[in-house]
Amino acid sequence: MAYILPSFYSIQSSSTENEQTVFRICLNDNCPVYEGHFVDEPVCPGVMSIQMLVECASRVAQKTLYIDTIKQCRFYALMTPKEHQLITAHIQLTPQDTSLLLSASIVANEQTLLSLKALLTEQPSILS
Amino acid sequence: MLEQQPDIFALIPQRPPIMMIDTVIDASDNHIVTQLTIQEDNIFVENNIFHEAGIIEHIAQSAAAFAGWQTYNSGQPPRIGYIGEIKNCHIHALPKQSHQLQTHLQLMAQAGDVSLVQTQTTANGHIIADCQMKISLKAQ
Amino acid sequence: MNKQELIAKVNAVLAEEFEVDEAIITPEANIKQTLELDSLSLVDMVALIDNEFAVKIPTTELSKLQTFEALYNYLEEKTNA
Numbered sequence: 502m503a504y505i506l507p508s509f510y511s512i513q514s515s516s517t518e519n520e521q522t523v524f525r526i527c528l529n530d531n532c533p534v535y536e537g538h539f540v541d542e543p544v545c546p547g548v549m550s551i552q553m554l555v556e557c558a559s560r561v562a563q564k565t566l567y568i569d570t571i572k573q574c575r576f577y578a579l580m581t582p583k584e585h586q587l588i589t590a591h592i593q594l595t596p597q598d599t600s601l602l603l604s605a606s607i608v609a610n611e612q613t614l615l616s617l618k619a620l621l622t623e624q625p626s627i628l629s
Numbered sequence: 630m631l632e633q634q635p636d637i638f639a640l641i642p643q644r645p646p647i648m649m650i651d652t653v654i655d656a657s658d659n660h661i662v663t664q665l666t667i668q669e670d671n672i673f674v675e676n677n678i679f680h681e682a683g684i685i686e687h688i689a690q691s692a693a694a695f696a697g698w699q700t701y702n703s704g705q706p707p708r709i710g711y712i713g714e715i716k717n718c719h720i721h722a723l724p725k726q727s728h729q730l731q732t733h734l735q736l737m738a739q740a741g742d743v744s745l746v747q748t749q750t751t752a753n754g755h756i757i758a759d760c761q762m763k764i765s766l767k768a769q
Numbered sequence: 770m771n772k773q774e775l776i777a778k779v780n781a782v783l784a785e786e787f788e789v790d791e792a793i794i795t796p797e798a799n800i801k802q803t804l805e806l807d808s809l810s811l812v813d814m815v816a817l818i819d820n821e822f823a824v825k826i827p828t829t830e831l832s833k834l835q836t837f838e839a840l841y842n843y844l845e846e847k848t849n850a
């Protein structure tokens with residue numbers, strides 16, 4: 502399984518209960534992305550939080566998954582590497598006809614920062 | 630089409646390694662057209678393929694560029710914007726390194742500092758993504 | 770469209786979009802509280818009004834439309850102009 506963003510986060514542990522897996526994650530405030538997002542004000546890029554959830558889902562499914570559709574993704578509060586060093590990612594995957602429905606959220610300091618509903622696929626179309 | 634393309638560094642607050650727009654080729658009060666050529670060292674490229682997160686970041690920065698365009702001629706620095714919501718974002722295909730992305734963004738509605746935009750992205754002329762997004766501008 | 774029809778349509782489209790019972794939409798009720806709108810969903814209301822009534826509510830006017838009655842009056846003025 503291949504993952505991008507290796508320096509953005511690291512998984513400390515995970516546990517599964519009632520079809521939901523919770524990943525305990527450490528954000529890395531030295532990630533080079535913060536040089537540009539934003540200068541003098543590090544903020545986790547929303548798309549990287551989404552990708553992190555997709556990668557956690559890939560671990561649960563034990564195969565590399567790709568985004569087919571984001572049905573809805575809501576950002577409730579900014580996530581920053583300084584304020585949110587430890588976060589939890591909550592992952593629930595439900596098989597659909599030809600895809601997997603991901604319901605996921607990121608929680609930190611008892612606050613939900615992000616909620617995501619997306620359809621994931623094992624076989625994305627690649628433009629030739 | 631704009632006669633003179635604006636300086637992208639004056640339109641968006643993002644900087645390398647996460648600048649996902651090269652140029653703005655058209656813009657108005659309610660739309661913008663942006664371009665990005667996918668380079669080898671783009672952080673969202675892996676095994677020659679440009680991943681979904683990169684497409685979505687390019688779309689989000691197109692929204693940032695649209696916000697920046699509204700104040701471009703005032704000489705003010707571009708305001709930082711955050712993605713508030715993404716809805717019905719369909720990724721039809723993943724482009725590859727060296728492909729040129731183009732995003733057409735249309736402003737649908739605005740309420741205070743929150744803008745609702747609808748976008749369509751092509752890669753070398755093929756539609757690869759449609760998306761609806763809400764962007765909140767940081768208070769000045 | 771007369772005012773009664775306008776009011777009926779506004780209530781119907783808002784109730785459907787924001788998934789509330791039409792019965793709680795009363796003229797003196799506060800829009801944001803009744804529809805549970807936050808800053809992100811307020812823009813959905815602006816988009817909906819534009820789609821359904823072809824009226825764009827500028828941000829400067831939006832802050833003045835606190836109650837449904839204010840919205841009805843605003844739309845009546847803009848659609849009969």
